Amino acid sequence: PGSSTGVIRIDAISGKTTGEKFTLTGTTSLPEETNIFLQIMPDTGTPPTGLDPDSMMSVGGNYRVTKGEGTMNRIALSVDLGQLIPGNYVAIVGKMKGDPGSAPVFEIDKDYGYAYFTLK
Numbered sequence: 063p064g065s066s067t068g069v070i071r072i073d074a075i076s077g078k079t080t081g082e083k084f085t086l087t088g089t090t091s092l093p094e095e096t097n098i099f100l101q102i103m104p105d106t107g108t109p110p111t112g113l114d115p116d117s118m119m120s121v122g123g124n125y126r127v128t129k130g131e132g133t134m135n136r137i138a139l140s141v142d143l144g145q146l147i148p149g150n151y152v153a154i155v156g157k158m159k160g161d162p163g164s165a166p167v168f169e170i171d172k173d174y175g176y177a178y179f180t181l182k
Contacts, residue, residue: 063177064109070098070137070155070175077180081144086153088137088175089130096127097158100139105150110176113156124158143181152178 063072072088086100101113130136137155156174 063175065175066112067173069173070157072137072153072155072175072177075153075177075179077182078143079182080146080148083140083142083144086137086139086141086155086177088155089134090127090137090175091133092127092135092157092173094127094129094135098125098127098137099156099158100125100141101154101156102141102143102146102151103154105152105178110152110154110174112172112174113154146181148181150178150180152176 063074065071069092070088070090072086075086078084090096090098092098099113101117103110103114103117125137125139128136128138139155141153154174154176157172
């Protein structure tokens with residue numbers, strides 16, 4: 063797992079298999095109901111520098127932060143790996159600006175977390 067600023071932390075992701083569905087979890091200091099975006103892309107061998115809104119090699123979706131305990135809120139995102147082929151991947155969760163019903167604008171330089179996993 064990794065994070066750009068520590069604002070979003072993704073829990074470790076165990077090895078997965080093609081077609082598997084799972085819940086990606088983590089914590090964040092972002093306020094409850096903050097819009098966040100999930101993107102899963104092939105691992106390039108270099109830590110991500112944020113979300114890539116132009117990537118055609120990804121699966122993702124829009125979500126919201128839910129209430130946690132104390133100053134830490136929760137992230138729980140449904141992930142469907144049905145379209146991905148075996149390989150090494152990185153899951154990136156980032157803060158989203160704007161209305162999720164319109165074209166999203168991403169906070170790609172600041173608030174995001176990521177975790178690597180292998181798909182068999």
